[in-house]
Amino acid sequence: xxxxxxxxxxxxxxxxxxxxxxxxxxxxxxxxxxxxxxxxxxxxxxxxxxxxxxxxxxxxxxxxxxxxxxxxxxxxxxxxxxxxxxxxxxxxxxxxxxxxxxxxxxxxxxxxxxxxxxxxxxxxxxxxxxxxxxxxxxxxxxxxxxxxxxxxxxxxxxxxxxxxxxxxxxxxxxxxxxxxxxxxxxxxxxxxxxxxxxxxxxxxxxxxxxxxxxxxxxxxxxxxxxxxxxxxxxxxxxxxxxxxxxxxxxxxxxxxxxxxxxxxxxxxxxxxxxxxxxxxxxxxxxxxxxxxxxxxxxxxxxxxxxxxxxxxxxxxxxxxxxxxxxxxxxxxxxxxxxxxxxxxxxxxxxxxxxxxxxxxxxxxxxxxxxxxxxxxxxxxxxxxxxxxxxxxxxxxxxxxxxxxxxxxxxxxxxxxxxxxxxxxxxxxxxxxxxxxxxxxxxxxxxxxxxxxxxxxxxxxxxxxxxxxxxxxxxxxxxxxxxxxxxxxxxxxxxxxxxxxxxxxxxxxxxxxxxxxxxxxxxxxxxxxxxxxxxxxxxxxxxxxxxxxxxxxxxxxxxxxxxxxxxxxxxxxxxxxxxxxxxxxxxxxxxxxxxxxxxxxxxxxxxxxxxxxxxxxxxxxxxxxxxxxxxxxxxxxxxxxxxxxxxxxxxxxxxxxxxxxxxxxxxxxxxxxxxxxxxxxxxxxxxxxxxxxxxxxxxxxxxxxxxxxxxxxxxxxxxxxxxxxxxxxxxxxxxxxxxxxxxxxxxxxxxxxxxxxxxxxxxxxxxxxxxxxxxxxxxxxxxxxxxxxxxxxxxxxxxxxxxxxxxxxxxxxxxxxxxxxxxxxxxxxxxxxxxxxxxxxxx
Numbered sequence: 001x002x003x004x005x006x007x008x009x010x011x012x013x014x015x016x017x018x019x020x021x022x023x024x025x026x027x028x029x030x031x032x033x034x035x036x037x038x039x040x041x042x043x044x045x046x047x048x049x050x051x052x053x054x055x056x057x058x059x060x061x062x063x064x065x066x067x068x069x070x071x072x073x074x075x076x077x078x079x080x081x082x083x084x085x086x087x088x089x090x091x092x093x094x095x096x097x098x099x100x101x102x103x104x105x106x107x108x109x110x111x112x113x114x115x116x117x118x119x120x121x122x123x124x125x126x127x128x129x130x131x132x133x134x135x136x137x138x139x140x141x142x143x144x145x146x147x148x149x150x151x152x153x154x155x156x157x158x159x160x161x162x163x164x165x166x167x168x169x170x171x172x173x174x175x176x177x178x179x180x181x182x183x184x185x186x187x188x189x190x191x192x193x194x195x196x197x198x199x200x201x202x203x204x205x206x207x208x209x210x211x212x213x214x215x216x217x218x219x220x221x222x223x224x225x226x227x228x229x230x231x232x233x234x235x236x237x238x239x240x241x242x243x244x245x246x247x248x249x250x251x252x253x254x255x256x257x258x259x260x261x262x263x264x265x266x267x268x269x270x271x272x273x274x275x276x277x278x279x280x281x282x283x284x285x286x287x288x289x290x291x292x293x294x295x296x297x298x299x300x301x302x303x304x305x306x307x308x309x310x311x312x313x314x315x316x317x318x319x320x321x322x323x324x325x326x327x328x329x330x331x332x333x334x335x336x337x338x339x340x341x342x343x344x345x346x347x348x349x350x351x352x353x354x355x356x357x358x359x360x361x362x363x364x365x366x367x368x369x370x371x372x373x374x375x376x377x378x379x380x381x382x383x384x385x386x387x388x389x390x391x392x393x394x395x396x397x398x399x400x401x402x403x404x405x406x407x408x409x410x411x412x413x414x415x416x417x418x419x420x421x422x423x424x425x426x427x428x429x430x431x432x433x434x435x436x437x438x439x440x441x442x443x444x445x446x447x448x449x450x451x452x453x454x455x456x457x458x459x460x461x462x463x464x465x466x467x468x469x470x471x472x473x474x475x476x477x478x479x480x481x482x483x484x485x486x487x488x489x490x491x492x493x494x495x496x497x498x499x500x501x502x503x504x505x506x507x508x509x510x511x512x513x514x515x516x517x518x519x520x521x522x523x524x525x526x527x528x529x530x531x532x533x534x535x536x537x538x539x540x541x542x543x544x545x546x547x548x549x550x551x552x553x554x555x556x557x558x559x560x561x562x563x564x565x566x567x568x569x570x571x572x573x574x575x576x577x578x579x580x581x582x583x584x585x586x587x588x589x590x591x592x593x594x595x596x597x598x599x600x601x602x603x604x605x606x607x608x609x610x611x612x613x614x615x616x617x618x619x620x621x622x623x624x625x626x627x628x629x630x631x632x633x634x635x636x637x638x639x640x641x642x643x644x645x646x647x648x649x650x651x652x653x654x655x656x657x658x659x660x661x662x663x664x665x666x667x668x669x670x671x672x673x674x675x676x677x678x679x680x681x682x683x684x685x686x687x688x689x690x691x692x693x694x695x696x697x698x699x700x701x702x703x704x705x706x707x708x709x710x711x712x713x714x715x716x717x718x719x720x721x722x723x724x725x726x727x728x729x730x731x732x733x734x735x736x737x738x739x740x741x742x743x744x745x746x747x748x749x750x751x752x753x754x755x756x757x758x759x760x761x762x763x764x765x766x767x768x769x770x771x772x773x774x775x776x777x778x779x780x781x782x783x784x785x786x787x788x789x790x791x792x793x794x795x796x797x798x799x800x801x802x803x804x805x806x807x808x809x810x811x812x813x814x815x816x817x818x819x820x821x822x823x824x825x826x827x828x829x830x831x832x833x834x835x836x837x838x839x840x841x842x
Contacts, residue, residue: 003074003262004048004058046285049075049102051233075261076236077102078254080592107229114216119172120206121182123153127166129195132285135161139279140189152185165201167621172205179203179701185606236261272707272756274679277631277670278644283666286645289616292532292586295319296557300530305488306520307347307386309556317739317837319531319558320677325551326562327376330572332579343383343803349469349476350384350462351485360422360458364389364486367418367496369457370542371397371411371425374565378541381424381462386494386513387576393418393496393508394542400432403440408452413506414498418724427461490514497655498545508724509654516548519657519718520556522689526665527587527617527648533559534614536585538569538576544658545622549589559587573597577640581610589650591618592626594801595633602636613641617660620648625678626764628672650760651680655733655747657718660690661760673754673761681760690716693738693746694755702738709763712753713738713746720747 034039043063049058055073062068104112134159143152153168170182187197212221230236238254294300297318303309313319320341338346354362362368368385370392372378378394395414398407414420433454469476488494494516496508523529535554539546554561562583569576575600580588589644602608620630632646639829647670650662661681663671671679683692694703694710703710713736722730736746750765 002072003076004056004070004072005076005078006049006058009348010342026766045757046101051075051102051235053286055234056291074234074236076238076258077084077239095610105233107232110360111221111225114221115212119177121170121172121179122204122206123168123170123183123186123200125166125168125186125190125200126164126198127190127195128164130158130164130166130190130193132157135159136275138276140740141279144279144668151181154187164198179205189483192291215414224706230257231261258768259544270674272754273674273676274671274759276754277627277636277672285669286643288667289528289645289665292528292616293529295531295558298531300558303517304490305517306494306552306556307513309381309517309558310340310344310347310383310387313340313555313558315341316558320344323560324555325376328562328564330564330568330575330577332575332582338376338379343380345464345473346380346469347383347387349463350380351388351390352476353465354384354390354460354461356390356458357768362388362390365391365493366422367393367417367420368422368460369411369423369455370394371429372541373397373426373429374541374563374567376563377425377426377463377466380466382547383642384462385424386488389486389492391493391495391496392417392424393420393760395498396542397429397538397735400429401435401436403436403443404452408454410498410506411818412455414508417455417506418496418508420455420457423455423457423459424462425459425462426494429463430459459782462620488513490517493721497654497657497720509720510722510724511657511720515657515718515720516558517554518689518716519659520548520552522718523553523659524557526659526662527553528588528665529553529557529559529617531558534583534586535555535559535561536576536579536583537561537590538564540566544654545589545591545652547621548658549652554587570597573601574605577608577610577612577637580612580615581640585616586614588615588616589621591622592620592624592629595629597622599629599632599636610637611639612637615642615646617648618642618646618663619648619664621652621662621680624764625649625680627670627672627676627678630678634670649678649680651760653749653751655720655749656690656714656716657720659718660714660716661692663759671759673756677761677763679759682761683755683758683760685758690714690718691744691746692755692760693741694753695738695746697748700737700739702740707752707754707756709752711766712749712760712762715741715744715746719745 030040030042033042041060041062041702045061045628046058046060047061047067048057050059055071056075058070058072058075060068060070138156140152140154140156143149144154150171150173152169157167157169159165159167168186170185172178172182180242181199183203186200190197205595225237229789233541236257237259297319298316299310299612301309303312315323319797321339323337324340324343325338329335354368355364368390370381370385372377372381382392382394388738393414395411396407398405398411402408415423437454452756490513492513494513495509497511498506498508533554535550537546539550541547550563551561562585564575564579573594576588576590576594579585630647630649634642634647638644645667648662648664649670650659650664652659652661661683663679663681666682668682673679691714693713693715694708695701695713696703697711717732722734732748733743734747737744738746750766752766754761754763
């Protein structure tokens with residue numbers, strides 16, 4: 001097939017001398033013509049294009065003045081069109097003696113008459129003060145959307161790292177918005193961004209930049225163009241009249257159109273790239289995180305264990321009377337509190353009672369189930385266990401009044417898997433369990449059995465021990481207890497962290513003291529956490545993100561934490577922001593769905609005002625991070641003083657204690673890849689704390705190409721040492737080697753991802769991957785597509801689309817026959833039971 005690709009250059013092609021192409025664009029084409037597999041006619045003028053049923057005749061004038069007629073089967077017009085018509089190009093009408101290069105048909109005349117042009121300026125400016133800015137293309141979104149801002153720059157480009165010359169794009173109207181005004185707007189915006197416009201090197205005006213009115217677009221301009229005009233009379237259009245926006249979409253459209261109609265049917269190769277989530281704003285790149293500093297008289301020690309830090313801060317003269325944990329209710333009122341000294345003493349007392357217990361007998365290394373409703377009693381019990389050398393096993397607290405349920409099945413399964421010897425809880429929760437047992441016996445039909453029962457283990461009420469101790473504290477000396485106990489070694493097991501799983505596949509990650517403290521110290525360093533940290537958390541205490549990322553990080557830093565229940569957050573998401581505002585919170589974290597709940601409530605209650613200027617670090621992690629959520633949250637909270645640089649999209653997993661990486665602290669904005677996935681971490685080649693690789697799991701080799709997708713493998717001192725009682729699964733997950741790194745052990749995450757320019761992007765889970773005709777489809781993307789569909793505006797619409805979804809809470813068997821809130825999508829039971837796993841039975 002022979003076809004002509006007609007690209008018309010105007011005098012503006014010489015603007016390429018501005019350090020883009022030496023001698024202009026034409027020189028680039030001349031050089032390319034020597035290596036391209038087709039003929040390129042440079043310096044050639046198209047005089048006439050005559051189309052007929054079998055193709056088209058193109059009359060050209062060569063650079064020596066000769067005319068030549070060439071025959072083609074198809075014609076592609078690109079760039080400035082090869083004809084003049086109406087308002088579309090150069091003049092508003094044909095002058096005397098002037099003929100159209102192409103004789104337009106009626107459809108072309110109709111559609112092209114709807115295309116209007118505006119003045120379009122390029123202004124080249126030499127700028128001081130932008131040396132730190134990386135090369136790239138930046139948008140001024142606030143000026144792109146508002147017609148009243150015409151004249152202001154809509155985009156800016158820096159072509160080389162070592163240049164101080166910038167190119168700005170602007171619109172004009174040929175009336176009062178002309179070159180001088182446009183240049184002044186450019187210099188003003190440079191000043192607002194912190195730079196100085198030294199001088200304007202060059203300014204050019206273009207008269208042919210086209211656009212179509214919104215009414216014509218609603219009337220189907222694009223649809224008619226694609227379905228009726230493209231290919232009609234063997235003619236195709238790219239660029240030129242179709243260059244409606246100054247974005248990379250113009251080039252993408254051109255490529256897709258040419259491939260659609262001319263290329264063989266093969267999958268296109270995509271070049272991975274990264275860009276900013278937000279266009280370049282007046283604030284520029286985020287500033288470095290604020291340094292909190294330490295309290296006077298405090299110096300951070302390097303200790304080998306979590307319990308060592310509790311003891312250190314518990315007797316330190318500056319911190320021992322300081323509140324480490326404060327528990328608040330739904331009104332934000334303080335319900336309970338622990339100082340470092342009180343927690344230190346409580347842990348010692350519980351440890352002593354555990355090791356001197358006779359019913360049951362408990363020895364160091366024994367496993368104990370921790371079943372607590374959200375509160376500080378859980379924290380007392382956990383630290384008491386690790387101080388005694390007993391291995392705590394936190395689990396989800398089932399609804400004590402409910403018969404059976406998935407949460408209870410899991411407690412029973414976990415206790416059997418790890419051979420637990422006792423259950424630690426509170427007397428009130430245990431009383432509720434007994435009452436629920438009696439209720440279920442009375443309501444069970446004859447011969448009917450419960451789907452699950454509590455493990456046949458002794459219950460220990462640690463809060464009763466503490467109450468008795470606090471009534472008469474002189475009878476117990478915590479220092480004597482500490483002298484009786486052996487300090488844990490880094491390789492000693494600290495606790496079991498059971499990952500989400502049904503009755504048959506609950507996996508208990510074995511976390512050592514060394515791995516745990518390494519992970520907490522790594523977070524402290526990245527988060528910039530100090531003894532002045534004020535952490536706000538509502539995350540579940542039995543979950544790795546709430547336990548290690550929240551409770552432990554604040555303690556090791558010598559800071560303070562303000563905590564409240566996950567169910568309190570679900571009922572009132574804005575309590576999160578209120579607590580930050582009232583307590584000058586500096587650090588916090590939550591999953592993506594939590595940010596969505598906050599966004600909805602902020603949009604519904606627009607009169608709320610908070611002060612979030614104290615925030616240094618706010619992580620969004622634990623599930624796929626969506627750019628739409630991140631963008632909207634920042635937009636809504638910036639008026640409250642929240643800074644883009646404080647948001648930290650992150651990535652972690654229980655098999656590595658919790659934390660792997662996050663995109664924070666390097667003065668970079670929120671970044672996304674070409675598919676819209678949010679950057680969740682920076683990858684350093686020589687990072688001694690964690691080594692992240694993208695691997696072809698079949699060949700056990702690392703991908704070397706930037707942007708290649710594969711399984712994420714990690715190697716870190718934070719890694720667990722295996723799954724309790726499951727040697728085969730432990731070997732497959734924790735003991736892997738790469739051929740090019742034979743002396744290093746890697747943990748397989750089961751997650752797919754890619755690294756682009758040292759930035760990590762998570763693409764999905766291997767188990768959730770759907771492959772259709774060789775194309776990877778991810779469950780998170782399917783969910784996002786459904787939610788973002790123009791026909792699906794809310795969850796009631798989702799319920800109608802999927803007919804009637806039946807939600808069943810695995811904790812209390814509460815069911816509902818429609819999808820009325822994000823709570824149901826995320827597995828948060830509307831009844832308020834403690835079950836909080838992501839699950840939807842339909």
